[in-house]
Amino acid sequence: MLEVAGLRKVYDVAGRTVAALDGVTLALPGGSFTAVVGRSGCGKTTLLRLLAGLEDPTGGAIRRSSDRGEPIGVVFQEPRLMPWLTVNDNVALGVAGRLEERAAAERVGSALALVGLGAFAAARPDQLSGGMAQRVAVARALAIGAEIVLMDEPFGALDAFTRRTLQRELVEIWRAKRPTILFVTHDVEEAALLAERVLVMEAGRLIDDVAVDRPHPRSPIDPALLAVRERVLAAVTGAPEPVLA
């Protein structure tokens, strides 16, 4: 369980105080898949960075239950692979030194197998396609044994075909391993397609919490998902969107 209470983050931008997060409270149950959607600049990425410990909050608190000291896995929008390391060593970045050698190798091997890149362990990042590189980033987050994985628009820079493939793979991984996933995206359809729950953000606040009670695999033209999409868009824009069906 990951809990956030009254989280605030204020930046000083050219002498003006800007509240990127303005009192966010939420709870992510263990093994849940939650998406956060909203306009650019609404505070989604700031929320993720605070949860990952990359920035300190101005106010509020973040709490993890059953914290055994594992790092929180993070997948960024871009793969952020170390160009001097092989695929295997990139995935091992957070494992080497924390586990004994054989256990670390097993962990890395199974993470690579999970994302379908077992045969590319010796490849260098510049030899991978964008989709493969993002798979390596997912494997790196999984290999550290994280129970919580934060994903910041991880498929945003990929083409539609690769994105759809990786979306399916992510759901399969989630169903197999059951990590707690917080998935930040500005793509409402993607949020409805993947998550059990969609949180809507606007101006640093959570303004809606939509349950998506549909089994996987889901179809993007499922009327229930279209209804979720319509509700989210209406919450953000204040006006209902016409549904094409």
Add this chain to the structure above:
Amino acid sequence: MIRIINSTRPWPGGRPGPARRPPLPFGPVVFAALVAAWWLASVLELAPPFLLPAPDVVFATARDLALDGTLFRHLQVSLLRIAAGFLGATAIALPLAVAFGLWPAFARSLDPLVEFLRHVPPLALIPLLILWLGIGEAQKLAVIILAAFFPIFLNAGTGIAQCDPKLVEVGRVCGLGRAAIVRRIVLPAALPAILVGLRLGFGYSWRALVGAELIAASSGLGYMIVNAENLARTDIVIVGILAIGLLGVALDRVGRILARRMAPWIRSELDLGRA
């Protein structure tokens, strides 16, 4: 007009394109042209042989100096000085660059001194170094260290400062500590800049060494050149210059091959460091 831009075979039904020619070896061609011009100038006696001996005279002198061991004795002395000075400069400059990158307060306090020393040419310090250290090896070592220090230090510092903060964030979310982030992320990320600094530093130390040997030495390539000048042996002067240039090119080539083998992900960055 239709033109095949890139293909491994002719367009179906089309005429085969012109065969790809390997690129001309312009480097050796330019070098050979210079030697030819030199030879022509000496044959036409555009300059007195005393000032510009013919290439065959110079090559004969080089052969004689090589066969009687004179050239290799001076070469060995210069190379040992270079090795000691360059390694000394590297051993001081790299840790200092890391310390500057990690502790801004430390960098701020030493920065004025470093900037002051950076603007003083090492050759201008030779008189002072002779007074302090004598005309022995210590003085030459100091000159080489001063010459090689700044390219290595400044490039390594730039590389460390320009390490992508996004990669450092990856280290943080992977649970790496500060020392592990420096060792596993910052230093490898800075390696291209460090290698450029090492190449520049090597070139600078080579120049400084010859300068130091020209002023006060009893051995080394610089001494061989200045001694030949005193004896009016222009051919030996040219042999010394050719030996310095060719050795520099050869050592630089070896350095680049080693760097490519050690760091295969680095490509064009290495070419920026031509000294």
